[in-house]
Amino acid sequence: MADRWSLSLWPTRAQFRPGDTVTLTARIGGPAGGRARLHVLVTEGGSPAGVPVDAVRDVEVPSTGEPAVLRLEWPPPETDAGSGKSWRAFGVDACLLPAHDQGMTGPVRAADETGALARASTAFDVASHWSLAPRYGFLADFDPGLTPADDAVRLEEMLRLHLNVVQFYDWMYRHHTYVPPEEVFTDPMGRVVDFGVVRRRLELCRRQGMAPMAYASVYGAEWDLMEDHPDWLLYDGTGEPMRLAGCPFYIQDLSPGCGWRTRLMDQYRQALDLGFVGLHCDAYGSPTRG
Template sequence: MESQLIQKVTVDKAQYHPGERVKIEIFLKKGILNDITNDDLKVEINDLDQKFYNTEIRLIGLKQDLAASIVLFWQIPKEIHFEGFGLDVKYYKNEQLVDSYSTGFDVVEKWFQAPRYGFLSEFKPDKKEKDIYQRLEIMKDFHLNIIQFYDWMYRHHQLLSLQEEYKDIFNRPLSSRIVKKQVDGCKKNGMLPIAYGAMYGAEREFVVEHPDWIAATRDGVTKNSLCNDNPEYIQIMNIADNCPWREHIVDQYQQVIEKLGFEGIHIDQYGFPKTYYSLVNNKRELKDMAAEFGRFIEYTRKELGEEAALIFNAVNNWPVEVVASKPQDVVYIEVWSPNDTFYHLRQLILEAKKLANYKKQIILAAYISSLNKKKKISQEAGERAARLTAATIFANGSFHLVLGEGANILTDAYYPEFRQLTAEFRAIMQNYYDLITRYSKYLFSQNLRDKSAFLTGGINDEIKVSVNGEKMNFSPNGEKDSIWTIVKENKKFKTLNLVNLMGIDTIKWDKPQYTDPKIQQYIEIEWLIDEEVKAVYWITADKGDIKPRKIDFICDKHERGEIIKFTIPELNYWGLVIVKVY
């Protein structure tokens, strides 16, 4: 094939809703006008083999400048409520396929059905309009549909400044005009902007005025606080219902929604204290912070209303058993040690799904610290770690907060310490995010149930994995030097995610990987399935083409029924098998 006759294909929103119109833009290689007499484009919107739209465009017949994009529109049927779509464009010259480009988009009723979470953290007054729109367009093309505005505020206790330009406690110059411009830009690109707002942080000036509102320690001398080397340290406040702080901070949330146009709040906490003393009305009373978190979420939902987006940060999974069922829209977990391994990430995801009664999506904030420039680790080693972490999170049915501010990746809990993606790694991550958007229902449908632990590995023989007839080392537990087998089912399809951990340096997700996984070829799968199998598909983002590949399979006798046999051509990092059943 000729290279890059099609430069890129984009859609105009990060996510769509039933009945909306999709604007498709096809960008062709510059200088393509030399000979287009017999050149055609074929455009198709599909879900695996099901076609929803297709058209053919003869380039010679277009009455437009081909240096500009070719624009098409597709009306989404109103009856579609949760669906990912493939968007494939093929370039034919003299009826021969010479180039192709594949991407995807999704349709949901509500953003929280597929929350691809991103971030913004730069709001300096001199941020150029062109830079703002370029970064937002990149994030839109990554299909990031909900965006956290991190540390945009004046103070933790007073989110809005009285001036348009202001400085936060770290002396960063900020501008409410730039914040508002980016809020509006997000909405234009189909991304939901929500404001970071710590639930219990207040700077010294506020604490001096309200000393009885703090979350006090037992001795009353030490402080439940952070940033203590800063004169404007952040004191943790009492969020109980009888303390005026709770009403104060939720009123701050309401103001930023009304005045800046935010669509909701990312409610942050700091992972401590687990208990504290209330000083309200001169009465010392021991409080359980986890219980107060739950009541705070309920109060915030009541005050902000059902339509406001609410995300609460369960720092290192605390206290997920309390907050998973509370009226927030998703379960969000910021991951830290001792949740160190790839398998720990899986455990966090499965537990959260169960605690939310399988009614909420899960988002993990897993920062790739090996990409932090302070650590002086090779960028390639950090990128491999990021890639395996993303594969782990997506394959286990969760979303990952890690990309944002254009093409940048989070390396620390303090978001301004992001790092720019290299061009090569940006292309890889683009493929991954195209894949999870296009195949959203096969990865994230809430009626999918994980069957890995009793279908694959150990004494289980329902799924077998081999090469040249010899059993491979495979397991549902994310073990080093194995193929990680993750199986999910509902009544319409079964999926088998394969994550390649062969030859990697470590199973710790936040440690650098100095070598790629060892590529596995011609992986033979045997799968005991009682339903009638309609088709088998193989999908991977690692080769740059996310179109589904239909895999031939045969049926064979098994002592307990019938198995299907098929072969996966190659596994680099991560791939997805979809089995459609009757």
């Protein structure tokens, strides 16, 4: 239960596509049963970009004292063919005023009004593809103890940072076999991974406008595969198989015609079939061509 008013504001997607209706979440805290009036202004380049349908909203905090949560919708201007722009960015300023204040003519005045109960700002962008304005983040924890509620909290944190590309790091069963034979497994570094958590977080990224990218090494397969394919390996001057920095990962031959390339392409396809939209291909260093 809060005695003071508070206001937070963020978009429901890390990035919107042309034609999407932009949706913002506003969370208002205050005294139980308290009433206020929320004013919202959307700008582009510092100038008003049109007034949302619900630019002014009356708010009442529930009697339990829990924050009030509102969804604000705004139809963005056309992009691409309509304006010649494929990426556009917008600012959003919100001001919470006393409910009895009837003197406002719109959110432009509210932004400078003294006596505001609380203020908040956020931003969003509209683009035909994430690569026009990438903001990169990472997920590396897929522990079996994580719940859907944990997923929601972590992804909301990333959403508030406007991260629209998320790399899933060390999500796979092995560097040469991405999809595990069992849902819960131990990876080559001894970490216990729940593939169900991987799937949940992948789907949540897609729902929130974040492009999920699969970490993928271009070599580094473990010995349990390499002992059956010694011809896929690179060897040092003494005839010993080359390893990656002393780790139990071996360096494969990337040249055309080597069976490793065929194996690797099949693993990449499996990653995309899971719902990843791209691959972050790690070459570690030398060799850099293949």
